[in-house]
Amino acid sequence: MASLITKILAFVFQNTAKKEIVLSLSAPKDFLYKEAISFEIKDTDIAKEKVVVFLEEQLKKDLILHDGKIIFDDENPSTIHISIPFKLNELGNRRHYRLPDISMLGKKVLVICESQQVAQSIQKMFKYFLYDIDVGYDEYKKSGSNLMQYDILLIEEKLITEEFEDLVAKVQEDTSLKYVLLENSNNHSVEEKNSHIASAHLVKPVLQESIYELIISLFSEDTKNRNIRVDKNKIIINIENYINKNFENSEERFIKKDPSGDDLPPAKQKNKSEKVVLDIAGGEKNAKQVGLSYKKELKKFLEHFDHSDIYFRQIVSEKSTWQIKEFCKDLEKWSKVIGAQRMLNFADEVSLLFVYDKLDTLPLYTAKYHVELKKLIMEINHYLSLV
Known part of the structure; x- marks a missing residue:
């Protein structure tokens, strides 16, 4: 990988008059587990013919080794853009951050x-x-x-x-x-x-x-x-x-x-009544009202929703509308019982996307769910370790 990037940078510096270039690395906004990473240098001001020859002749062998591909931009022919998939053994590197x-x-x-x-x-x-x-x-x-x-x-x-x-x-x-x-x-x-x-x-x-x-x-x-x-x-x-x-x-x-x-401003007003991750007092009260053990309900929640961020991302990716709705209903019901206020808010937010026909924004919520779920599981495990 280092050799590949070095070749790209050397080619650009040797052929452009620009004093500063930017190599952009990007992945989907909902990046959680396995994705392709994109390397791009925009508008190098290098002639299209030179760029094409470099990509197809000098870089092709390296790309084959990494299962990468060249992405051509007809509107900006001087842009250099390649995409390389993360493999499972490479994902560990991501954990360094x-x-x-x-x-x-x-x-x-x-x-x-x-x-x-x-x-x-x-x-x-x-x-x-x-x-x-x-x-x-x-x-x-x-x-x-x-x-x-x-x-x-x-x-x-x-x-x-x-x-x-x-x-x-x-x-x-x-x-x-x-x-x-x-x-x-x-x-x-x-x-x-x-x-x-x-x-x-x-x-x-x-x-x-x-x-x-x-x-x-x-x-x-x-x-x-x-x-x-x-x-x-x-x-x-x-x-x-x-x-x-x-x-x-x-x-x-x-x-x-x-x-x-x-x-x-609205954002500041909202912060004044910000929801907690796990309202233990509220959850205990809810469980008591229906004759349930709060501790057991928390354990059931973990059994039911641990790693559910993977499932949520999958059904969003597949655009499985009915499954997403059912998942939100289930999440809302369990969150209400255990007093998971922020997760309850999240379920309500996603449900409103169906009401206002904003389903195109669903992919943005997979990363958010991943973070909220991690926070909630940490709070639950902490509580269970004390009782």
Whole structure:
């Protein structure tokens, strides 16, 4: 595999005038077990004839060894795109990027880069860990221009200003925002200049391993101490005014509002009544009302639903509408009995897709179910170990 990638990169660097290229690795959003991985370098600016000769003559033997295939893009003939399947013995490598604590999953990130390709590549790497990522100013504005909603702010070093860093420092006084600088490998002055502000530095080229190590370095202390994120204020900021532009004093740029008011965005209001993974008191009450043993019901749930994420993914992939409906009914019934609030919400969400004719979005829910099921099973096993 290393030889294959080296050949591709060597060919591109020798034949393109571009100063920076991005090799993107991607897999389906619902990647859980066995899939094909895609390697792609977009718009190399190399003549189509050269690309075709390279792919079909120089790369073909290597691809045959890996059961890979070439994907031609008629609209962008200079793009190099290959697909290679993961085999069972290769899937173990994927486990190297299993985060040590489940609380490190599902964070919210704002990424601001000069290159859209670099930003999108970083976005894909964060999504591997089920992160919610906003890329660029437009997505930041759509999310309410509230810098305090993010767990990580990742910005390219060349875009920052002194005023921007003062702003970040002010935000960090009220929240646990992690501030990460993206820098070029030949830049040696950044760490000295910004070490009192930045939580970490990320050096190009960014790899999946880099993101994995970054997440652990940022959140290992929080996980160890079980720190809970608390937002004291809601801060609305037009960050474009602070990045690579002359700073001008303006009250409109920095506004603090009391988060207890009715002006909270829907996402924030929802968080106020966020459901727990396992409501033990509620579950015990439910079981008692119908004359059942709560402990036995939890064990039955494990017997019935352990590894059901594989089955759910299969029926979604096969578009088995009736089976998906029945699965959701079953999941809803059991979740209600044992007090699995988040899982009950999940079952309701999927059921609503049938009501609103949004079945095309079902594949997005397989990874979500995988994560929710793992959380719930952990909670159940923990409870059973104590009783």
